[in-house]
Amino acid sequence: MADTPDPLILAGRPAHEVLERQTARLARRLVRAFAEEIPIYRRLPQEELDGDITRITEHNLRMISHMLRDRCPPTRTELAPLRASAARRAQEGVPLEALLAAYHLGARKIWEHLFASATAADFDDALTVNRLFLLYVESVTAAVCSAYVEEREGMLSQEQHAMHAIASALLSGDRTALAAVRLAPRYLILAIAVGPHADERSAEPGGAIAGRRKIHRIRGALQREAADQVLSVLDAAGGLVLVPLPGDGLEWAAVGEMAEAMGRAAGAPVWAAAEFAVPTGVPAAAKLAEEVLEVVRLFQRPPGVYRLTDVPLEYQLTRPSEATAALAGLLDPLLDNPDLLRTLKTYLDSGLDRRRTAERLHVHPNTVDYRLRRAVSLTGLDPMDPAQLQRIGAALAARRQLAHRGSSGRGT
Structure with a gap:
């Protein structure tokens, strides 16, 4: 069994003994400080402050005392009550930043209590105490944060599952599943x-x-x-x-x-x-x-x-209909010349503007005119005629829908 290290001395007293002998009194003082300086702790029931909060504060004091005595970090067993307490605070809706503020405030006040009468002669031991306090803050911050986040994620997962179930019931029209749910108008x-x-x-x-x-x-x-x-x-x-x-x-x-x-x-x-x-x-x-x-x-x-x-x-136009294939077939004469079909589609998309059509296709406006005349001659559909323009638009939409459904090998 390893020898117990020499005690760390501050102001002529072993630092760990100061905490051991004053644990209960210091815990009550710290809990009062939490209620005075951290708003949400001020709103907690007095029963909780005197009970759970005081107990976990006493545990922290004993844990710090053990760290100072043994000059080692807290064990997983020692950190377990802190994790359980953090999970309870998560369930209660205490913000994580408030929880961490309490731990950091407590560490600062304990440090101030230990060093209140320290002298220059304590320099070497004071450095070790400071290092152990940093190790304490690092250990409890990691333990508290991980436990808090795990609990909140579990709670959110349950909430999300419940919300997903309500959404699914609404979408499926399952009135039985919605019988006990408060729904919006x-x-x-x-x-x-x-x-x-x-x-x-x-x-x-x-x-x-x-x-x-x-x-x-x-x-x-x-x-x-x-x-x-x-x-x-x-x-x-x-x-x-x-x-x-x-x-x-x-x-x-x-x-x-x-x-x-x-x-x-x-x-x-x-x-x-x-x-x-x-x-x-x-x-x-x-x-x-x-x-x-x-x-x-x-x-x-x-x-x-x-x-x-x-x-x-x-x-x-995209609803299933016997007319869909017939509409799409109006443009079949252009299938052997994809440039004509592409020009006609771009012309309609460009608001019947031949110059904008030419710019989009990277061709001369005269080329657009030629292709449109060829398309009219092949299909008999003139985009300059309002009635026929509607038929061309419907035919293009029908072709697009057939291609989307995978029911035709024709290009668009």
Whole structure:
């Protein structure tokens, strides 16, 4: 068995004995200091201050005394009560910074008590005591933080599981699962698609981490805009969000602000399709929002928030119909010359502006004119005729939809 090291002497007394003999009195003094200097401790019940808080403070004093006596760091067994106490504080909602403030305040006041009468003759032992105090602060900070975070993550995991279950029940229309749940009068249903953040492009594990962080930021941005708990079923590419609303609903401008907030938080483009619904209407509204989002992405609309009234024609054209193949077939005569089909599509996308079309295709405007005349001669559809322009637009939309469904090998 190793010999016990010589005691560390401060002001003519072994430092560890000072704490051993005054543990109870010092603990009460420290707990009073916590209540006076740390606001949240001031609001704790007196029973808790006199009980659990005083007991863990006494344990800390005994642990520091053992460290000074043995000149060694605290053991895992000695740190276990601190971890358990930190977990309880996490359950009570005491902020981690307040908890750490109490430990650091306690360490400072114990240090001041020990060194109150120290002299120059104690210099060598004082250096060792200081080193041990730094080791104490390092050890308890690590133990307290890890226990607190583990407990909070467990609590959040349970909360998220419960919120996910509610969201799934709303989306599926499971009234039995919702029987005991307090629901909002109405919900804003957002179907969202999120582009990749720059950090997600890494093939390393950091890419997946960046994706999870992106979704966490999106949830946070939505929650800041909502008055109650936001429900979501999301992954890095997007998903569904249910925002609870008061009875008087929400202005459309506020929905646009939510979409902008999501984009800023994600650091990536965000497309959203929005619908409003009472709880029983959520399944149908979510289905419609997902369909509108699919149309928005299919027609390469820019990031932003959309509703059905923004894409009614495109939505209708993408519904399964016997007319879809017939519409797509109107442009079959152009399949042997992809340049003609591409020029016609770009011409419509450019607002029938031949010069802008030429710039996008990197050709001369006269080339655009020639290709358009050839397309008219082959199909009989003239984009300058308003009635035929609608048919051309419908035919292009039908071709795009068929290509998207993988039911046709035709190019667009």
